[in-house]
Amino acid sequence: MTSATDPIISIDHVSHYFGSGRLRKQVLYEVSARVDPGEVVILMGPSGSGKTTLLTLIGALRSTQEGSLKLLGEEMYKARNKQLVRLRRNIGYIFQAHNLLNALTARQNVQMSLDLHPNLTSKEKKTRSLEMLEAVGLLDWANYYPQELSGGQKQRVAIARALVSSPRVVLADEPTAALDKQSGRDVVEIMQRLARQRGSAVLLVTHDNRILDVADRILQMEDGRLSTVQREEVIA
Amino acid sequence: MILAIPLAWLQLIREKVRLLVALAGIGFAVILMFIQLGFRDALFDSSVRLHQALEGEIFMMSPQSTALIALDSFSRRRLLQAEGVPGVDSVTPIYISFALWKNPADRSTRSIQVMGYDPSQSIVSKDLLPDSEALKLRDHVLFDRDSRPEFGPVAELFEEQGYVTTEVAGRRVTVGGLFNLGASFGADGNLVTSDINFLRMFDRDPGLIEMGMIRLKPGANIDKAIAQMREEIQDPNGDVLVLSKDEFIAFERDYWENSTAIGFIFNLGAGIGWIVGMVIVYQILYTDVADHLAEYATLKAMGYRNRYLLSVVFQEAVVLSILGFIPAFFLCMGLYQATENATSLPLRMTQERGTFVFCLTMAMCVISGAIAVRKVQEADPADIF
Numbered sequence: 001m002t003s004a005t006d007p008i009i010s011i012d013h014v015s016h017y018f019g020s021g022r023l024r025k026q027v028l029y030e031v032s033a034r035v036d037p038g039e040v041v042i043l044m045g046p047s048g049s050g051k052t053t054l055l056t057l058i059g060a061l062r063s064t065q066e067g068s069l070k071l072l073g074e075e076m077y078k079a080r081n082k083q084l085v086r087l088r089r090n091i092g093y094i095f096q097a098h099n100l101l102n103a104l105t106a107r108q109n110v111q112m113s114l115d116l117h118p119n120l121t122s123k124e125k126k127t128r129s130l131e132m133l134e135a136v137g138l139l140d141w142a143n144y145y146p147q148e149l150s151g152g153q154k155q156r157v158a159i160a161r162a163l164v165s166s167p168r169v170v171l172a173d174e175p176t177a178a179l180d181k182q183s184g185r186d187v188v189e190i191m192q193r194l195a196r197q198r199g200s201a202v203l204l205v206t207h208d209n210r211i212l213d214v215a216d217r218i219l220q221m222e223d224g225r226l227s228t229v230q231r232e233e234v235i236a
Numbered sequence: 237m238i239l240a241i242p243l244a245w246l247q248l249i250r251e252k253v254r255l256l257v258a259l260a261g262i263g264f265a266v267i268l269m270f271i272q273l274g275f276r277d278a279l280f281d282s283s284v285r286l287h288q289a290l291e292g293e294i295f296m297m298s299p300q301s302t303a304l305i306a307l308d309s310f311s312r313r314r315l316l317q318a319e320g321v322p323g324v325d326s327v328t329p330i331y332i333s334f335a336l337w338k339n340p341a342d343r344s345t346r347s348i349q350v351m352g353y354d355p356s357q358s359i360v361s362k363d364l365l366p367d368s369e370a371l372k373l374r375d376h377v378l379f380d381r382d383s384r385p386e387f388g389p390v391a392e393l394f395e396e397q398g399y400v401t402t403e404v405a406g407r408r409v410t411v412g413g414l415f416n417l418g419a420s421f422g423a424d425g426n427l428v429t430s431d432i433n434f435l436r437m438f439d440r441d442p443g444l445i446e447m448g449m450i451r452l453k454p455g456a457n458i459d460k461a462i463a464q465m466r467e468e469i470q471d472p473n474g475d476v477l478v479l480s481k482d483e484f485i486a487f488e489r490d491y492w493e494n495s496t497a498i499g500f501i502f503n504l505g506a507g508i509g510w511i512v513g514m515v516i517v518y519q520i521l522y523t524d525v526a527d528h529l530a531e532y533a534t535l536k537a538m539g540y541r542n543r544y545l546l547s548v549v550f551q552e553a554v555v556l557s558i559l560g561f562i563p564a565f566f567l568c569m570g571l572y573q574a575t576e577n578a579t580s581l582p583l584r585m586t587q588e589r590g591t592f593v594f595c596l597t598m599a600m601c602v603i604s605g606a607i608a609v610r611k612v613q614e615a616d617p618a619d620i621f
Binding site for chain 2: 056059085086087088089091093095097099100101102103104108111112113115116161
């Protein structure tokens with residue numbers, strides 16, 4: 001395991017390509033970065049710049065093709081699928097679309113995340129799911145189905161699902177994109193507060209300028225290359 | 237993952253209309269299979285109904301005979317020879333032929349199976365044929381009340397007036413009683429009469445019979461008696477076949493199963509039902525997977541294995557097969573009853589057929605599931621987000 005000072009995510013000269021043969025196209029160019037425990041980092045950049053690709057690499061949804069990418073101290077360069085699946089259980093993933101399971105209630109959706117951790121009894125799982133929904137302010141909506149919830153509420157359920165198992169890393173891919181200003185703000189604040197409480201690191205991909213103030217650090221991505229920027233530069 | 241959320245079940249009941257359509261489709265396939273297999277078995281059962289009713293231990297027939305509807309005759313002397321075999325209690329020669337029966341109500345004619353034997357002996361149990369007294373009279377016959385209705389309302393007329401007169405094979409006869417045997421695919425109806433009346437009706441050599449029934453004394457060894465009859469009568473002459481009752485039944489059944497197209501046709505019908513059911517279940521499962529592709533990809537991103545998603549699809553398949561089977565099963569019991577009433581064929585739900593069709597249904601759903609799960613592999617979280 002990693003000690004408290006080791007980075008949770010450590011990216012070292014990672015490159016990534018799509019396609020093969022003449023259609024092979026490089027989308028990431030020797031990206032290097034690190035995220036420490038408890039940090040909130042925002043990753044910005046225009047669409048097509050490779051943000052989501054980087055996020056899927058960190059989220060263990062793809063194996064790393066070139067360079068070294070360590071998540072919680074585990075090397076993901078050419079990692080096998082089995083290892084990736086296991087690593088994913090330590091990550092809370094929040095998507096642009098909420099991607100809740102329509103056949104399940106809010107509480108059951110949150111609990112799906114805990115079902116992956118077999119050492120809990122079914123009662124404990126239920127209690128923890130309800131506590132988590134309370135934390136995102138949706139306790140009264142626990143038995144509602146996703147289609148009965150508003151966009152902001154759905155995204156809050158998704159956050160509850162991502163955070164309920166206290167993951168060391170939370171990855172969020174434009175979680176506010178489909179939300180109005182106020183709900184977007186609420187969602188990000190809840191995410192930041194809960195991540196801090198649990199000591200999880202947060203990596204947030206966004207081009208929403210309204211939420212940059214929650215970040216400890218902002219990374220800028222352009223054409224597959226990464227640079228650090230000052231918050232003031234972006235806001236100005 | 238015991239006590240985990242039953243995702244398969246929840247997804248199925250969430251889409252109520254789709255679930256109902258799926259169950260209707262599966263139920264349809266189940267009913268089709270039950271009907272086809274039921275008819276097939278009813279045919280086979282009805283074809284041996286007479287064989288089962290005959291109360292003898294050993295039977296004799298011509299080696300040229302292929303089935304009850306295609307009997308060849310053999311010499312009655314061969315049967316009488318069997319009387320000398322130790323253990324034999326009695327022998328009964330039976331004449332069997334088809335004749336035209338005139339419907340007493342509307343005068344239309346139809347082919348009916350006629351059996352003639354010595355009425356002082358009984359060939360079937362008293363439950364089926366309670367009273368053969370009338371057969372001792374000239375030109376009297378007994379009519380099978382379970383014959384097809386096209387022969388006319390004979391049973392009703394008989395109960396009303398105590399006798400029915402009509403023509404059989406151009407000869408005026410009186411129905412002096414009733415018995416119960418039932419129609420078969422081969423014979424739509426049955427008459428029994430005395431050997432003497434039979435010979436009057438058909439005008440043929442009394443020394444040639446179609447079937448010989450042999451009864452043994454209580455406690456006699458059947459195998460030994462059969463072996464001796466084969467050795468002394470069948471083998472040296474080669475013009476008769478000695479069969480135990482089970483062999484006799486199997487011989488007839490074998491004809492219908494293997495020497496006619498009927499078994500094949502009904503099996504084919506059941507097979508088509510099976511395939512239709514499989515296509516329906518596949519469609520339902522495929523649509524279900526396609527609809528939930530983003531959700532499944534999310535589950536994978538959360539760290540669920542492919543195996544979990546495959547098990548969800550298979551669970552759905554199994555649940556569908558069970559839920560679809562149960563109502564169809566009970567519906568079929570009703571259909572069987574209705575068909576039995578309409579056709580006089582013995583159509584009953586048996587445990588073996590129920591189990592067999594249930595296994596077919598399960599296989600149908602699981603195979604469809606196996607084809608549909610290939611779609612789950614497409615749920616790649618890296619491609620979807």
